[in-house]
Amino acid sequence: MSLLRRFVKKANDYRFLLQSNSGRSFSTVNPNPFASPGRRTTAEFDNLIYEAGNSGDFEAVRRLLNTRVVNACFNTSATFKFLTNTDSYAPSLEDLRRILPQTDAGYTRKHAYETLIARLCKLNRIDDALILINDMAIGKFELSTSTFHPILNTLTKKNKIEKAWRVVELMRSQELSMDVTSYNYFLTSHCYDGDVAEASKVLRKMEEEEGRVMSPDTRTYDALVLGACKSGKVEAAMAILRRMDEQGLPVLYATHAHVIGVMVESGYYTLSVEFVMAYAGKDKRLDEENLGSLASKLIKRKRFNEAKLVLKEMSVRGLRMGDALRGFYETNVIKS
Incomplete structure (x- = not known):
């Protein structure tokens, strides 16, 4: 029987599987960005807001936030890029807290708040992000579960799990329930550390969420595969993929990478080749990622025979090779 088949087993309980341009002045901002001919782009709006925020013209920032949404140029991760961790940070944030409630009600205001919260989280200013959450709650500015996502994501990535659960309690105090994405942040953090016991607790909480039926999504399973791989449980990882x-x-793509990595690290070289071949032919880019990554890992471990087989397969399928793999292929496969 193929090694691959021995490892790929159907599983009904995934918890069990785991257990097994900034210098220009903006003093003369045009209150109507569309006064000149032509339509502004999203990037142009970001640049205008950057210049307005840098120069302290927050009334212009407010007008631009309104105008861009009306013209379907929605906020991006660069919208509040002028906000940094410099000495001028605090005054800028207070100015933004003053003008955001004056933006157009509805989507414009909600999205402006959420974009700013995401920016603060990127700067690791969680406490300031929570101040904005409080502003939204007091102002009744359509606070939702997704508003909390950047905060939970940042805290769990930094392994500040207790603080992240306190944020969840804050959500619930606003009558907001956790969604699959929220649980995935916790799950990924525990699985990255290989803590399958805590990951199982998160899954149990997810299944028992009051009044809601939530099914695991792609990222949930990616976290479970990661957790199995971090724990060295190749069979469990394969069974989760089967499910x-x-x-x-x-x-x-990352889910496949988790499995390939643990197989090679565990010395299952033949199985790793069978694994990538089992998925080959469905997605060219996935094939390039899987086969290329496996070949590189095999070469690093001096498993040249298996690496040659993988590179031959890449050549037959017309898949792109990196320069290092191409050089190895030409020297060790073609010439030999």
């Missing part, structure tokens, strides 16, 4: 296939869920 994803059965449910018709797309598999992230």
Whole structure:
């Protein structure tokens, strides 16, 4: 029987599987960005807001936030880029807290708040982000579960799990329930550390969420595969992938990378080749990622025979190779 088949087993309980341009002045901002001929782009609006914020013209920032949404140029991660961790940070934030309630009600205001919260989280200013959450709650500015996502994501990535759960309690005090994405942040953090016991607790909480039925999504399973791989449980990782296939869920490239990595590290070289070949032919880019990554890992471990087989397969399929792999292929496969 193929080694691959021995490792790919159907699983019904995934918890069990785991257990097994900034210098210009903006003093003369045009209150109507569309006064000149032609339509502004999203990037142009970001630049205008950057210049307005840098120069302290926050009334212009407010007008631009309104105008850009009206013209379908929505906020981006660069919208509040003028906000940094410099000495002028605090006054800028207070100015933004003053003008955001004056933006157009509805989507414009909500999205402005959420974009600013995401920016603060990127700067690791969680406490300031929570101040904005409080502003939204007091002003009744359509606070939602997704508003909390950047905060939970940042805290769990930094392994500040207790503080992240306190943020969840804040959500619930606003009558907001956790969604799959929220749980995935916690799950990924625990699985990255290989803490399958805590990951199982998160899954249990997810299943028991009051009044809601939530099904694991692609990122949930990616975290579970990661957790299995971090724990050295190759069989569990393969079974989780099998379950994803059965449910018709797309598999992230990273999920395959987790499995390939643990197989090679565990010395399952033949199995790793069988694994990538089992998925080959469905997605060219995935094939390039899987086969290329595996070949590189095999070469690094001096498993040249297996690496040659993988590179031959890449050549036959017309897949792109990096310069290092191409050089190895030409020297060790073609010439030999």
